[in-house]
Amino acid sequence: MPGVGPKTAQRLALHILKRSEEEVQALAQALVEAKKQVGLCQVCFHLSAEPTCEICRNANRDNTTICVVADSRDVIALEKTREYKGKYHVLGGVISPMDGIGPDQLHIQQLVRRVSQRGIKEVILAISPSVEGETTTLYVGHLLKPFTKVTRIAFGLPVGGDLEYADEVTLARALEGRRELD
Amino acid sequence: MPGVGPKTAQRLALHILKRSEEEVQALAQALVEAKKQVGLCQVCFHLSAEPTCEICRNANRDNTTICVVADSRDVIALEKTREYKGKYHVLGGVISPMDGIGPDQLHIQQLVRRVSQRGIKEVILAISPSVEGETTTLYVGHLLKPFTKVTRIAFGLPVGGDLEYADEVTLARALEGRRELD
Numbered sequence: 001m002p003g004v005g006p007k008t009a010q011r012l013a014l015h016i017l018k019r020s021e022e023e024v025q026a027l028a029q030a031l032v033e034a035k036k037q038v039g040l041c042q043v044c045f046h047l048s049a050e051p052t053c054e055i056c057r058n059a060n061r062d063n064t065t066i067c068v069v070a071d072s073r074d075v076i077a078l079e080k081t082r083e084y085k086g087k088y089h090v091l092g093g094v095i096s097p098m099d100g101i102g103p104d105q106l107h108i109q110q111l112v113r114r115v116s117q118r119g120i121k122e123v124i125l126a127i128s129p130s131v132e133g134e135t136t137t138l139y140v141g142h143l144l145k146p147f148t149k150v151t152r153i154a155f156g157l158p159v160g161g162d163l164e165y166a167d168e169v170t171l172a173r174a175l176e177g178r179r180e181l182d
Numbered sequence: 183m184p185g186v187g188p189k190t191a192q193r194l195a196l197h198i199l200k201r202s203e204e205e206v207q208a209l210a211q212a213l214v215e216a217k218k219q220v221g222l223c224q225v226c227f228h229l230s231a232e233p234t235c236e237i238c239r240n241a242n243r244d245n246t247t248i249c250v251v252a253d254s255r256d257v258i259a260l261e262k263t264r265e266y267k268g269k270y271h272v273l274g275g276v277i278s279p280m281d282g283i284g285p286d287q288l289h290i291q292q293l294v295r296r297v298s299q300r301g302i303k304e305v306i307l308a309i310s311p312s313v314e315g316e317t318t319t320l321y322v323g324h325l326l327k328p329f330t331k332v333t334r335i336a337f338g339l340p341v342g343g344d345l346e347y348a349d350e351v352t353l354a355r356a357l358e359g360r361r362e363l364d
Contacts, residue, residue, distance in 0.1 A: 073346045
């Protein structure tokens with residue numbers, strides 16, 4: 001399990017052994033229930049208890065913009081900013097031949113179908129800038145460009161960060177991505 | 183002294199007491215010499231042992247671009263990227279009324295004079311995005327806009343950073359600053 005090392009694992013195991021049998025039963029039941037009820041949205045592949053997720057069903061959100069992310073965690077992170085009002089598309093990972101993950105293992109085909117069929121004005125690629133992430137961004141961007149405007153999120157200095165402590169690649173990207181002051 | 187807490191201070195003091203008198207004399211001399219020889223470049227106010235610094239004297243560097251930074255440390259950080267080929271201007275700090283630092287305490291007047299007189303095609307503002315840094319960026323940008331194109335470095339996700347771990351403000355800036363994929 002991610003974030004659980006040997007020490008934490010031991011602590012969790014001992015904690016469970018100390019509980020009553022009913023409590024452990026309830027936890028086990030809850031885990032099975034969660035797994036049974038939570039699936040993926042048929043449209044955007046975000047986690048959802050219903051066939052389509054809350055964001056896809058929300059009529060107040062902009063239908064013409066899709067933000068493409070690798071993972072459901074990224075949807076949650078972007079929702080916290082309260083800045084984005086469009087829809088999402090969760091790829092379910094990034095292209096990583098080393099781990100045997102090619103384009104066919106991700107929800108890329110469904111994205112292309114989604115973008116090609118409806119009146120999408122902009123697709124924002126919001127994929128973390130690792131080597132695999134860059135590959136995925138370029139691959140997906142290339143596929144979608146015939147249909148609509150494709151943008152990607154900005155890379156540069158994190159807000160509150162200090163120039164002095166930024167790594168060289170980030171600084172170079174910040175310089176390269178400079179924008180006219182308005 | 184920055185970066186020196188009580189423990190390190192004690193360690194340094196004991197280290198000096200252990201040395202021979204000649205060695206301590208030599209260190210003291212070196213400090214005085216360094217202070218005597220290193221001054222500020224007359225053009226860009228970067229640290230320099232000569233009246234004008236090495237970067238200002240370098241004929242291979244682009245004379246038409248000036249990158250404005252708060253501190254000499256920022257020049258060193260940007261030089262490490264090996265991406266920037268123009269000149270610099272070191273403000274000597276940021277506008278911070280709380281600390282009694284107004285525009286007149288910084289090398290802003292000299293920057294305006296420099297930009298207004300010569301054929302400068304672009305001024306890049308590369309100031310850390312703190313509250314004071316933002317104030318300084320807007321103030322300096324406002325002063326320079328009548329003379330030339332003014333840009334600022336990009337803010338967004340640091341390279342290699344994960345979307346999930348970025349703070350909300352940085353994510354919002356990364357979304358806002360998105361660019362078309364080329």
